[in-house]
Amino acid sequence: MAVGHSVDPARWQSVFEGLMAWVAGRFARVEPRRRARGFVLSRFADLPRKNCCTLAEHAGDASPAGMQHLPSRASWAADQVRDDIRDFVVEHLGDQDAVPVVDETGDVKDGTASVGVQRQYTGTAGRIENSRVAVCLVHSSPDGHAAIDRRLCIPRSWTQDPDRCRTAGIPEDPGFATKPALATEMIAQTPDARRAGHLGHRRRGRWR
Known part of the structure; x- marks a missing residue:
């Protein structure tokens, strides 16, 4: 944190x-x-x-x-660890003024085998590079901030190529999702949004 x-x-x-x-x-x-x-x-x-x-x-x-x-190759539940970390962060940094912050981050890569890689703009380099991009969600409060979720952007150049996805180990039919759609999906999974049952309304109280 x-x-x-x-x-x-x-x-x-x-x-x-x-x-x-x-x-x-x-x-x-x-x-x-x-x-x-x-x-x-x-x-x-x-x-x-x-x-x-x-x-x-x-x-x-x-x-x-x-x-x-x-x-x-190690056996561990990555998505469940993510969920636990999200709940832990909100538990320790919960505040009535806490807000979710969404941003993207790029990872410059060589070659074409890394999942989601293609030539695209990345703020990490400040230009178009061979890279992959992820959308990240951060819980931010007056007491501090911490990343609580992430989604890798899978470009259409990948989703329209089932053989390439299969070779890289991507589950069948991942589907294309825009960055705003990925951000909405992550916010919907925050504890507060799950209990509220909808998006677009920031209640007074903790994001828990």
């Missing part, structure tokens, strides 16, 4: 350990759970470059194999 003021390291560590305990049950084995903890802590480290090799080194691993295994 990010805040606008200086961060108390002890408090941050306490909240982080609480979050890891919150999502612990989503990992089938203790090894990926421990690896995930090391992965996240390494991502926050002041490293000149951040890839599986540097993250593994910072975490004290003998090789990058474990860090590479975590996002690609």
Whole structure:
């Protein structure tokens, strides 16, 4: 969770350990759970470059194999972890003035195999690049802000090519969705929207 003021390291560590305990049950084995903890802590480290090799080194691993295994082959419930993190953030940063903030982020890529990649504009580079783009949802309150959801944009160049989608492991018929549609879908899944049963009305009270 990010805040606008200086961060108390002890408090941050306490909240982080609480979050890891919150999502612990989503990992089938203790090894990926421990690896995930090391992965996240390494991502926050002041490293000149951040890839599986540097993250593994910072975490004290003998090789990058474990860090590479975590996002690609390890057994853990990614969507359920996302839901748990969303509920945890809202629980700790709930406020009557909290708002959802939507933005997109680009990831410059080489080649054509990465899911959703094509030549398109990305704000990350400030120009058209071979990249993929995701829409992210952030919970923002006077006490701080944190990302709580994300959706990868799958361009029409992909959705209109079933063979390419199948080869990349995309579920059958993903369908094309615009960025506003993806944002609406994420907002609809926030706890407050689920209870309200509709969008477009920001109630006084917590986004919970």
